[in-house]
Amino acid sequence: MHSYRRDLDILRDRRFTLLLVARTISVLGSSFAPVALAFGILALPGATATTLSVVLAAEALPMVAFMLVGGVIADRLPRHRVMMAGETINAAAFFCLAAMLLTGWTPLPALVTAAAVSGVAMAILFPALTGIIPDVVPADRLQTANALLGLGANSSRVAGLILSGATVVLLGGGWALVVSGAMFAVAAVLIAALRLTPAERSAAGSHSVLADLRGGWREFVSRQWLWVVVAQFSVLVMAVQAAHGVLGPLVAKEHLGGAAAWSAILAGEAVGMIGGVFVALRLRPRRPILVGTILTVPTALPYLLLGLGTPLWTIVLGAVVMGVCFDIFGVLWNTTMQREIPAESLSRVSSYDALGSLMFGPVGLLVAGPLAIVIGPRPALLGCAAVVVLSSLAALLSPGVRGLRAPAPAEETGALSH
Missing domain, CATH: 1.20.1250.20 (MFS general substrate transporter like domains)
Incomplete structure (x- = not known):
């Protein structure tokens, strides 16, 4: 018989708690991003729905295109470092988007480039997230860990629906993107503190990327x-x-x-x-x-x-x-x-x-x-x-x-x- 009290004992594990908080903050940043980006882009002089579609497509396509490569990277390298890199790259991409909106220098190629970098970051981050959980918790606590990570992520999505709109209204799309980028940066710092031991890290592969994909x-x-x-x-x-x-x-x-x-x-x-x-x-x-x-x-x-x-x-x-x-x-x-x-x-x-x-x-x-x-x-x-x-x-x-x-x-x- 499982009890909620025993399930919550997993929060005493410092590394799992760090991962949980990092993931919750990262998802909150991701929940801010769509509203901030949409209204920030549409508020630009001469911007249309087509402009927004191009920027969003520039983010989505690299995420799909690089997803398999992200899986190879996460199986070759320590996954917490891969996640840290993905969060850091995402933060940099959103800070660049925010700077463009706040300064008014918004050429479409630059917006597309920053959005594409964010898409690549997500492709790096997602496969590493699935793989890192068995590195952090014992096998008999996997379901509990996945459920609590889901609770944090879902709560962040609900909060993001409310807070992102309010931030855009009060501060504007550019500052909302700053908030989003800051959340990714905080998540990167928390993941860096995981300090997984060498035995828990994936060994670097000696094969080619294609061989790893096969x-x-x-x-x-x-x-x-x-x-x-x-x-x-x-x-x-x-x-x-x-x-x-x-x-x-x-x-x-x-x-x-x-x-x-x-x-x-x-x-x-x-x-x-x-x-x-x-x-x-x-x-x-x-x-x-x-x-x-x-x-x-x-x-x-x-x-x-x-x-x-x-x-x-x-x-x-x-x-x-x-x-x-x-x-x-x-x-x-x-x-x-x-x-x-x-x-x-x-x-x-x-x-x-x-x-x-x-x-x-x-x-x-x-x-x-x-x-x-x-x-x-x-x-x-x-x-x-x-x-x-x-x-x-x-x-x-x-x-x-x-x-x-x-x-x-x-x-x-x-x-x-x-």
Whole structure:
């Protein structure tokens, strides 16, 4: 039997607490960034929505392009140093963007360059984050660690929704970007203080980057549960991006009263993700990937309700359910990867996971607009709900997804081995 008190004992581990605080502050900085960047760019003389699209694309494309390289780097070098480098580069990129907005020197090539540097930093940071958790906590505390990291990240996202808008209104987009960059810098300092011992660091690889990528690919495709769920999410995320990015806001504007209604739906999802952490702390299923995949089915609920035209309060409740389910899935998924994938390959496999899961997201954004015009946003949302459900049910057909078992829980002593 697990208790919250025993779960929270992990906070006595100095290194985990440093990682938790660093990650929470970093996510808060990331939550500031979209609002600060959007309103800062749009406030520039002569700037248009196209200007903002170009800058955002300049950040997104390098993140995808360098994700696999980031996995190789994180498997070759000490992961806390890789994370420190990623946070530092991100801070520098945002300080440059802030300086341009505050001084009024904003040539588009310079804005694009700074945004691209931020994208590369995220590609370096993400695979190292997944891999560093087993370096910091014992194997029997992985799920607790992932859940608490999720609690910090989700709380930061909720706070970011509130604080970023207020900062932009009171101080302007440029100063909001300064705040964001400062948060990344603080996160880098905290990660530098982790001081992992040499035995816990990944050994430097002697192979070429391509050989390392091939090795990571072999680890990835050798596990049916892994590539099946990543394939599921490549389709699911496409539908979610279409619904969240375009179709949902359209329905909110046309039928629910506008931005306030959509903000309420997003807030419901965020609250659900925070609540999901407390379930994930206690939930120890013997078949974690089966349970996690089943939980992706109800994530279609808000899109179904939006498409059916139900009252706003029901859609908000549906978003809460979505948030709970996605958070529990994320904790079970990350914990299973960290248990099942060899430590020396974990960051590379994580980079294949991220790349595969996100690669069709832009397609969803591109087709959502034409679909809304041709068949209407509500029918298109019903289609997104159907895609989410069908992709989840298809993944459940896999014997690997249904059959993977977690190791038997060890007796918890309440003491940490690190």
